[in-house]
Amino acid sequence: GENVEQHPSTLSVQEGDSAVIKCTYSDSASNYFPWYKQELGKGPQLIIDIRSNVGEKKDQRIAVTLNKTAKHFSLHITETQPEDSAVYFCAAFKAAGNKLTFGGGTRVLVKP
């Protein structure tokens, strides 16, 4: 089955700096890669996603890149703000499997 590795497990950045989280996946048939933000005591919130026919996608301060050949994808947050502090999860989805496989999560702390 699919296996998703996520790094780093924790990330501390100064407000205004950029944060990058990287994920690798094992199943080349996976074709949809969402990123979720989870704040304490809440469910994961979808913040951005990318499909396998696209290499990059941007939404304001957040961008995601996908390298299908290398089977890895990354989340980039620019101009970080304290409210970006949360746990971020990457995931991979394969239509045939109909379920998301999640990475282990990255705890991001933005220091003011």
Place this chain on the structure above:
Amino acid sequence: GAGVSQSPSNKVTEKGKDVELRCDPISGHTALYWYRQSLGQGLEFLIYFQGNSAPDKSGLPSDRFSAERTGGSVSTLTIQRTQQEDSAVYLCASSFSGDRSSYEQYFGPGTRLTVT
């Protein structure tokens, strides 16, 4: 519109008791998923419902776990004879369809289960 809702938000139960967790998906969403999140861990897939098709139960950790979805909407996850290792946050998600048209899954706030 209303998002995915789950109840109860917290549940404390004694080892050996049965528990039922409820999920109300977003109206019109045909696919429903249950995941488990242990303390400080990622999310683990449990079960998937799509319309009237037989559910994908491949993630259920033991036969003490079961789920049903009545009328294609509300779902109940049941854990029988609870064990301490069942303590976790149980998350429900729904999506418009399990096919190629829409992959986005939207999560509820979860039910925190504590087995004492």
